[in-house]
Amino acid sequence: MKLENRKEIGIMKRSVTIIILMVIIWFAFSSSAYAWLYYSKPEFRGSVIDAQTKQPIEGAVVVVLYYKYEFNWPGGGSSVPMNAKETLTDNKGEFYFPPYKTMISPLSGGSYADFIIFKPGYKAIDNLNGLPINISCEKYFAIEKDMIGKEGEVKYVERDTLYSYKGPLGLVELEKALTRKERLDTMPSPPTNYTSKEVPILIKILNEEDKNLGLKGEYK
Template identity: 35%
Template structure:
């Protein structure tokens, strides 16, 4: 009888411990049994803010954040990305993408970064816009027109490219075109290109 009570006692504590572990993991976006990370889709058109003409070969980078919770509050962690280039009509489509059997699973919150040499970067440049939407967090799955301001001087372009983030938390293979465009602009305006360690590049 005593052995049975001890067994039940240990079993109950094991269940409680397991629930706590699953809860903690779930707060990081890894909620079993979901076997994948789902990246939200985005689509739309990129145009010149002045002429409203399409901007071809702008890189559109979707970046995705998970939230974590602690006694200190809520914080966001950049975990993933996917990218595409605009076509001759300035249009793009980032599909819903699933990353199978990764560490952080679930539905991270996504936002967009748009970069084209000679134009203000979206969303950081004050004159860039997501027409009719909050440019900080444009709604996924909705066709939106994005306006980029053309930069007229070399000084403007230097300031703009220096403000471009590295997003080194994201695997390089997922942001390669973004890096290439940013470094192309660095060369255009005579400043050193961004660099990445070999470890970051291979991650």
């Protein structure tokens, strides 16, 4: 009986130890895990104009891609788009996106927002290419309405490097694509794994431009 009691006591001790360890691990990670669950981006706005004439461009499609960081062990992780919103510029060349908020899994983290800006006949803005800044688009477009096109300063730290920009904020100047080759070379592609279900305006415009250039226009 004594031997059996000792075995039972040993099993109980191991069980209690395991439970205590699980509780400690849960408390250690719960605060940081829940912090990752809430994803939020500010409102974005800007103005699209012709680089030569400085006149507003109406009907340009603007897509904002909301990225999150997915952790993958081993080997770190990567940033992937988790949602996209799109709109067309108005007769003043302006666009607006309201704040975006959602919930994400504990194994994900907040990342950045990126933009695609395109009007047939012009060179597209994609992944910062063509913007007068070397920092996040997110900072460039997260401004109040009365700041569009006005002088401002943006600072941004990435990988221990401080970037800064002084100049007009929220202003996008599109260069004209004068030849068929330029139009083909500078036309953006849809975001990976995104179709007309998620970005119908962009897909429609890309297919129309494809056909105008003698292609099939097969984006789905």
